[in-house]
Amino acid sequence: MVSKVTTVAFQGIEAVPVDVQVHVGPGMVAFNVVGLPDKAVAESRERVRAALSASGLALPAKRVTVNLAPADLPKEGSHYDLPIALGVMAAIGAIPAEFLTDFVVLGELGLDGTLAPVTGVLPAAMGANALGKGLICPQSSGGEAAWADADMTILAPGSLIQLANHFKGTQVLSRPVARLHGNAGNLPDLAEVKGQESARRALEIAAAGGHNLLMTGPPGSGKSMLASRLPSILPPLTPRELLEVSMIASLAGELGEGKLTDRRPFRAPHHSASMAALVGGGLRAKPGEVSLAHNGVLFLDELPEFSPQVLDSLRQPLESGEAVIARANHRVTYPARIQLVAAMNPCRCGYLGDEALACGRAPKCALDYQGKISGPLY
The missing domain is CATH 3.30.230.10 (Ribosomal Protein S5; domain 2)
Incomplete structure (x- = not known):
C-alpha cells in the first residue's frame, strides 16, 4: 500500500x-x-x-x-x-x-x-x-x-x-494561540542618553530618513551605546514587515516559544564574523546577519577590523535589498533591506588629534586604518 x-x-x-x-x-x-x-x-x-x-x-x-x-x-x-x-x-x-x-x-x-x-x-x-x-x-x-x-x-x-x-476521537487538540513578545522595560532607549546633542540629532535624522550612518570617535565616546538605542526611535513594524522578519527568524530558529516581536531587529555581529555568517550561506544556505536584520538595524562595531572581503560582500545587499546565495546545485534569495550603522576609531590607537594619548605613528596610522574600508562602501 x-x-x-x-x-x-x-x-x-x-x-x-x-x-x-x-x-x-x-x-x-x-x-x-x-x-x-x-x-x-x-x-x-x-x-x-x-x-x-x-x-x-x-x-x-x-x-x-x-x-x-x-x-x-x-x-x-x-x-x-x-x-x-x-x-x-x-x-x-x-x-x-x-x-x-x-x-x-x-x-x-x-x-x-x-x-x-x-x-x-x-x-x-x-x-x-x-x-x-x-x-x-x-x-x-x-x-x-x-x-x-x-x-x-x-x-x-x-x-x-x-x-x-x-x-x-479520544482526545481533542485545541488550536494554538498567536502571541507577541511584550516590550521588555530593560531594552535600550535613546531617552536614557543625557547630553550628546549632536550624536542624538544624527540618530534622529538617520531614523527619519532611513539613512545609513558611520560614527567615528575615540574609545569610550558612546558610539556603541548610541547605536544600540537607534531601534527605540524607529517606527513599529507594519504587519507585513512583522511577518517578513518573523519568517526569517523562524528559519534561523530564533523565535523563542513561538512568539513574535514588533520591535525592529538589531544585529551586532563580532568583527571576526565570516562572509557566510554575515550575508548567509554554509552547507544549508542559512540566512546571515544581513537578512536577520531585515527591516531593522545592522550594527558593525570596529568597522575596519572586519575583513575587507566581508565588508565588500555587503555592497550588493545594500543596493538591491536582497542577499543572493548561489551554490552549484541551488540558488537562494533572502530579503535584506537594512539600515547599516557602523562605528570606528579614527585610527588604530583611537586617539588621533590628542597629543597626550596619540601614538607616535599619527597621522599616518589613521590613513592606513581608514584605508581598510573600500571607497564604494563609503
Missing part, C-alpha cells in the same frame, strides 16, 4: 510542497529513504522506528520505502520525521489516510515519540495556507504557526500518541 503526506522544503523563505510517499510491501526487510535526503533526513528512519515502538506500534516485517518527491529537490533538516512517521502509520492502517490529505506536516521526533520544535514553522504555515491546507506541527512551535491565518486548522500535539488519539 502507498500513502502520501504533504510536507515542505525551504528555498529561501519560500516553502515548496514535498510529497512524502510511503510504500510498505513484500521483499527483504528494510527501511529506505530516497529523494535526495541529507544526513538528518536519512537518519530519520531510526528516529521513526524508535518513536513508533515507544507509541505501541511495531513496523511490519516488510520492505518500507519512503520517497520524497520531487526527487531532484535536495531535502534538508529534521522536520521530515513526523510526515514520514504518519505516512508509515497510514500505510499499515494505524490511522486513516484520508485524515492527512488536508494537512501539511512537519516536526522532529524523539525516540520516546515526543515532538521537538523545528525551524521554519511560520513559512510552512504560510505555504500550507496558500495551498488551502491546515498544518500539523510540534506543540512548542504552534504559537508561530497561528500567525499565518486565524481561520486555518492547526494541530500542535506534544507527542505522536496525542496526534493519533486526536484522529481516533
Whole structure:
C-alpha cells in the first residue's frame, strides 16, 4: 500500500510542497529513504522506528520505502520525521489516510515519540495556507504557526500518541494561540542618553530618513551605546514587515516559544564574523546577519577590523535589498533591506588629534586604518 503526506522544503523563505510517499510491501526487510535526503533526513528512519515502538506500534516485517518527491529537490533538516512517521502509520492502517490529505506536516521526533520544535514553522504555515491546507506541527512551535491565518486548522500535539488519539476521537487538540513578545522595560532607549546633542540629532535624522550612518570617535565616546538605542526611535513594524522578519527568524530558529516581536531587529555581529555568517550561506544556505536584520538595524562595531572581503560582500545587499546565495546545485534569495550603522576609531590607537594619548605613528596610522574600508562602501 502507498500513502502520501504533504510536507515542505525551504528555498529561501519560500516553502515548496514535498510529497512524502510511503510504500510498505513484500521483499527483504528494510527501511529506505530516497529523494535526495541529507544526513538528518536519512537518519530519520531510526528516529521513526524508535518513536513508533515507544507509541505501541511495531513496523511490519516488510520492505518500507519512503520517497520524497520531487526527487531532484535536495531535502534538508529534521522536520521530515513526523510526515514520514504518519505516512508509515497510514500505510499499515494505524490511522486513516484520508485524515492527512488536508494537512501539511512537519516536526522532529524523539525516540520516546515526543515532538521537538523545528525551524521554519511560520513559512510552512504560510505555504500550507496558500495551498488551502491546515498544518500539523510540534506543540512548542504552534504559537508561530497561528500567525499565518486565524481561520486555518492547526494541530500542535506534544507527542505522536496525542496526534493519533486526536484522529481516533479520544482526545481533542485545541488550536494554538498567536502571541507577541511584550516590550521588555530593560531594552535600550535613546531617552536614557543625557547630553550628546549632536550624536542624538544624527540618530534622529538617520531614523527619519532611513539613512545609513558611520560614527567615528575615540574609545569610550558612546558610539556603541548610541547605536544600540537607534531601534527605540524607529517606527513599529507594519504587519507585513512583522511577518517578513518573523519568517526569517523562524528559519534561523530564533523565535523563542513561538512568539513574535514588533520591535525592529538589531544585529551586532563580532568583527571576526565570516562572509557566510554575515550575508548567509554554509552547507544549508542559512540566512546571515544581513537578512536577520531585515527591516531593522545592522550594527558593525570596529568597522575596519572586519575583513575587507566581508565588508565588500555587503555592497550588493545594500543596493538591491536582497542577499543572493548561489551554490552549484541551488540558488537562494533572502530579503535584506537594512539600515547599516557602523562605528570606528579614527585610527588604530583611537586617539588621533590628542597629543597626550596619540601614538607616535599619527597621522599616518589613521590613513592606513581608514584605508581598510573600500571607497564604494563609503
